[in-house]
Amino acid sequence: MSAMRVDAKVVMLGKESVGKTSLVERYVHHRFLVGPYQNTIGAAFVAKPIQVGEKVITLGIWDTAGSERYEAMSRIYYRGARAAIVCYDMTDTSSFQRARFWVKELQNCEEHCKIYLCGTKSDLIQGDRSLRQIDHHDAQDFADEIGAVHVETSSKTGNNVDELFQRVAEDYNTSAFQYMTGDCPTEETGVDLDQKKDSYFYSCCHNN
């Protein structure tokens, strides 16, 4: 087995069932799983190399459990993250409140972590506009206020999913110089993982 080096730790945060696992599945395996919803327990990890210009940046993505039961555990996973994808379901108002909660946490505890505010399930809204509960402009205003990138995605159709992770890798690459000068060392820097094809699953727990 060859080794894969993780450059940047990325954490997925958000209320349960907003679609964090589906985003990772779509991005890494180009698929959308249908069937009964299985909630994440603890967290799952995958490392994924991304081409950025002439470089390859490997993102180490932690997919956390959204259930409040696992809140304390999720805090462990955002430590040292260079990027957080904070998800809300555009058809669920309470998920936006939960996104605000995670943003506050990150602002208080991880000042070097760049935030990506991600509205999920855009396909549902395309099918029926009355399902939208979070106004696009309100979400964009919030993102501007906190200096976050805002994107609306669908893991079902793949809309904006590749673009989101590509943007994360590109932003990391742009800020890599500061990183190399030791501005913000993370736990994940220099971690070597065993490679399996183009990604490696460290752990993945779902409830049946």
Ligand SMILES: Nc1nc2c(ncn2[C@@H]2O[C@H](COP(=O)(O)OP(=O)(O)OP(=O)(O)O)[C@@H](O)[C@H]2O)c(=O)[nH]1
């Ligand atoms: N229509 C539609 N459904 C989605 C989309 N993304 C996720 N879902 C559905 O939403 C449910 C929850 O998705 P998950 O990806 O498991 O959500 P999660 O945020 O990882 O949930 P936890 O593990 O509980 O934190 C599943 O039934 C998915 O099929 C999407 O883009 N469009």
